[in-house]
Amino acid sequence: MVQTLQNFINGEFVTPAGTGVLDIVNPTNGDVVATSPISVAADVDAAMRAAQDAFKTWKHTTPGQRQLMLLKLADAVEANSDELVEAQHRNTGQVRSLIASEEVAAGADQLRFFAGAARIMEGKSAGEYFEGHTSYVRREPIGVVAQVAPWNYPFLMAIWKIGPALAAGNTVVLKPSDTTPESTLVLARLAGEIFPAGVLNVVLGTGETGALMVEHKVPGLVSITGSVRAGIAVASGAAKGLKRAHLELGGKALPSCSRTRTSRRAPRRSPSSRSSTPPGLHGDHPRPGAGRSPR
Numbered sequence: 001m002v003q004t005l006q007n008f009i010n011g012e013f014v015t016p017a018g019t020g021v022l023d024i025v026n027p028t029n030g031d032v033v034a035t036s037p038i039s040v041a042a043d044v045d046a047a048m049r050a051a052q053d054a055f056k057t058w059k060h061t062t063p064g065q066r067q068l069m070l071l072k073l074a075d076a077v078e079a080n081s082d083e084l085v086e087a088q089h090r091n092t093g094q095v096r097s098l099i100a101s102e103e104v105a106a107g108a109d110q111l112r113f114f115a116g117a118a119r120i121m122e123g124k125s126a127g128e129y130f131e132g133h134t135s136y137v138r139r140e141p142i143g144v145v146a147q148v149a150p151w152n153y154p155f156l157m158a159i160w161k162i163g164p165a166l167a168a169g170n171t172v173v174l175k176p177s178d179t180t181p182e183s184t185l186v187l188a189r190l191a192g193e194i195f196p197a198g199v200l201n202v203v204l205g206t207g208e209t210g211a212l213m214v215e216h217k218v219p220g221l222v223s224i225t226g227s228v229r230a231g232i233a234v235a236s237g238a239a240k241g242l243k244r245a246h247l248e249l250g251g252k253a254l255p256s257c258s259r260t261r262t263s264r265r266a267p268r269r270s271p272s273s274r275s276s277t278p279p280g281l282h283g284d285h286p287r288p289g290a291g292r293s294p295r
Contacts, residue, residue, distance in 0.1 A: 020040075024091060067119055077107055078105070084155060145170045221245070224246075225249075
């Protein structure tokens, strides 16, 4: 049976505004297994608005709360391994046992890594580096992160995209490859049962859809794994809005999903001694480490 795929926006599957569709083909036999929408500007706008609204509260969650949800998602991934494997096999033709071991099981493990990283604070110190002021570094989430994942290793690539971003307190709009989207949609459904609506959104489409995401005014960071040509296009589009860009074009880049803010303020005075009292580190949004697993 040929499935009709939908976008996942604000915690539910929704019919896209665009009328264009793509055939999703099983490469092992050439059968059309699904039709996928080509999302247009209205679809991207809806996803960005949902992520932007969700960020207003998601950014205030504690590392412990985010960790717990990521751990629950890891458990859900393992519990639904068979469904994830079949969804990806229909799109990629990969050997089922390898999808199960190298992507689904590895993806659950990676989610647990990001969950732990969410609670690791860096040991930055405050100090008086400028006379009369105390300087300190505060870790904050960037905001909405727009992400484009490739066709190879589609499930694990999605995990590597969303894991660091969610752990650091960001919300996500993710576009999987136009040829291999189904396992990502299963992941979105599982996440929708755990995370608040709008924290993770998935839009389907072509490179044109990805370009709409990159040039949209809402995201503070855009991330792509792809070719050098695609990376140049993303960097150029992000530059128009002075967005941060994470370009993984050779398998060596690590995702950075938090920002630092350096502040200076006059040191606090003790009523008794009038001596300086450094205010200490502020914020609870560390930068989670995110190394890539060997393929």
